[in-house]
Amino acid sequence: MRKKMIAQKNDKLKSGQNELFTNPDADDAREFFRTKSRALKPKLSTVEEVVRAYLHDGDYIGIGGFGANRIPTAILHEIVRQGKKHLGFAGHTSTHDFQILAAGECFDRCDIAYIIGLEARGLSPNARRYMESGTVKITEWSNATLSWRIKAAAMGLSFLPARNLMGTDTFKYSASKEIICPFTGQKYVAHPALYPDFAAIHVHECDIYGNAHVYGASASDQDLAKASKRVVLTTERIIPTEKIRQNPEATFIPFWCVDAVVEMPYGSYPGNMPYEYFSDEEHLRKWLTIEKDPAEFKKFIDKQIFGTKNFYEYLELNGGIEKMKKLRAIELLYDQK
């Protein structure tokens, strides 16, 4: 009864005032998913090819992992290298991924939960300049909100109710809407489903069909793989399908979500890959330091991304296998000999 009184007191339900960048309509999504291939077919490809074929200027993208943990760095570099523009970006737990795409000025609209920062490492001066320039259209959310928006899409819905955001400016500059629970009278905030056009996720291992294993904390990647229209996996290694079928409860992403698979060892570098290698803190610090000077940073990006033909060259440029061995020792907490 108390809750009902609260609901009546607040009969004027509020709406976030900022733009909703994507279409939350569940039937429109179903029409798309009706046409998506469910064939169990080999999907091996290359970074260059998948970015060319599956990502188009103007698309809205989601990136797997957690900022500088289990991120598809090779895909991010290739998006910059191919000069993709006018993308929409889900800034959900984004850090180094955001930093790379901001360096390429690839997106011009952004759903913000967490951007610019690299957590305990500090803020990215270049990404900050980009966001303070006013050229990027923004809508505010939070990490849980973007998780639930992606989850709503993964469930095939157009929204999910939740109990966060209300009463704040984060809500005011979002595109969510308050609603009343038809059962209890409780006020909730309805978060619109987020169906990205394209998602790239880095996994530990998958087969050639895209059946994937992921280890460690998973952020929102299971839902992101289901919610996104086109999904590209990069993987530390390809495994035989028998390994999937021997242990089906371990399948983290099933093949029908996946459009293409690229084998990319050390693919999360300079990010952390759980149980494989730790983040390269020295290299990430270099980014943050050099970004203070825009001219120097441009030279840095020219060398690191435009000057490298592919991700292997980038790995070589930053220490190659010897560096990877060191990062593996840090990850597994032993002393490198």
Add this chain to the structure above:
Amino acid sequence: MAEYNQIELMICVAARNLEDGSTVVVGTGAPCAAAMLAQKTHSPNICILFEAGGVAPILPAMPISVGDSRTFHQAIMASSMPEIMETCQRGMVDYTFLGGAQVDMYGNINSTMIGTDHSKPTVRFPGSGGANDLASLCWRTMMMTVQDTKRFTNNIDFITSPGYLQGGESRYEAGLPKGTGPYRIITNMAIMGFDDETKRMKVISINPGYTRKDVQDNCGFELLWADTIKETHTPDESELRILRAEVDPDRYILGR
């Protein structure tokens, strides 16, 4: 009396607020250090959670990211962002710690921007991240921060994460879960709670070396005062030893 710096004091005070058997979502830095210290002293069964999915890890070192490998090292569970946030929404998480550029008298926090035009901020910060969610959904929110008039202000540019909003019952009338809200603001000068009725920030103890005047002069709004103001319990030798030797041996946080 043991020698300590202000960050060590704040961490020890924060740790003492985390009772055994409770659950706490932490970020990197001082909050994580406080939870680790609590675990190694009076709260061996505290359950530490990280928003990317780590549940009850045995932390081998201070994490750099709330999603890095350390956050689920020998953990009970390496889950997901929705799993952690839904556990908070279900009412199973007791504490969280937040930071921010500004905080007002009702404990509302800004970590989004400075300026008047949202579309073109004077200074842009990372935004909510998980802060709004944790402030909305955990039972008790705490903040550890250095205190000055710029940071403690009622002219807050943006409410990223909810405190008691406009005070009184406004937080619950807005729809946020009943019984949740800011609990302690731990500064280099004092410890604040919140008044039961007005929900305004209220000093409950002053740190050694500071006066009532220092605390008010370094706050941009009028503070309420508890009937009896205690002196803050300073760090014990044993707390400092564990904090320095086991929690942060590299003085990654303590040396700031």
